[in-house]
Amino acid sequence: MDEQALTDKLLNHAVGVTPQRLRIAAVMLDAPRHLSADQVLAKLNRDGGGVSKATVYNTLRTFTEHGLLREINVDGQRSFYDSTVAPHHHFYNPETGELMDIRADRIKVSGLPQPPDGTEAAEVEVIIRLRKRPAV
Amino acid sequence: MDEQALTDKLLNHAVGVTPQRLRIAAVMLDAPRHLSADQVLAKLNRDGGGVSKATVYNTLRTFTEHGLLREINVDGQRSFYDSTVAPHHHFYNPETGELMDIRADRIKVSGLPQPPDGTEAAEVEVIIRLRKRPAV
């Protein structure tokens, strides 16, 4: 995705465009990604710095609030940000910390009970925790 | 559950029995509960103190490691501990922070893709996020 496309994407989501946001967008929004704030910061620093930690955190939050990213919590330690915002599910490997997408149409969840009074289901999230397969 | 039953439960899980652990067990293990460490601490303090913050955290972790509790992460802020350790799923209300159990046999998840090489599915976790139902 070139700079113009990223710029358009930000503008379409009512997010102001700045050089820092474009750099973060280039890391997060040009392909399916699952990164923590720290990983984004590390990647930017590796490629020449220029974005502060606070700005990375604030920008990821801003992107999330505007529907450009999705926040995922799997381990209570840190949040991951997922560039795929359409509904889908995840494999999670606790040993490597890796998250993998599972397309929503692969998995069928049936038998959902009635949500409690006054509420409705907003989102169904399926996380499949992996473990090493024992040698056969 | 009386003190003797709680004592037995701890011993059955190879957890040493102390007055503090019994108090925490009385809060967490006598019925289905979903509480954060902070909520447990608050409840104990309200009922007369006597357990320190570190001990609450350490004890909840110990209980979890010994299979008396299950840790759940829904919001990246804090961990909840669930006294129901058998597999099951959850409704989560982000507005109230409330978690509700859904019995495992109510929900069927089908179409699970093949786990990545060298791994197998250890656990399938379904979280249904709720939102206020708009007035009709």
Add this chain to the structure above:
DNA sequence: TTCGTTGCAAAGGATTTGCACTTTA
């Protein structure tokens, strides 16, 4: 006495916030 537990306070990591400065519109 010995080992496991406790409690306090300090340390730790992730994230946010205060505030002056800079950039964008």
Add this chain to the structure above:
DNA sequence: TAAAGTGCAAATCCTTTGCAACGAA
């Protein structure tokens, strides 16, 4: 130039750890 965004450091929140005192076997 007003409004939005940035960066640094300090602050905050949740959780863990170090270590001396304690308690049960």
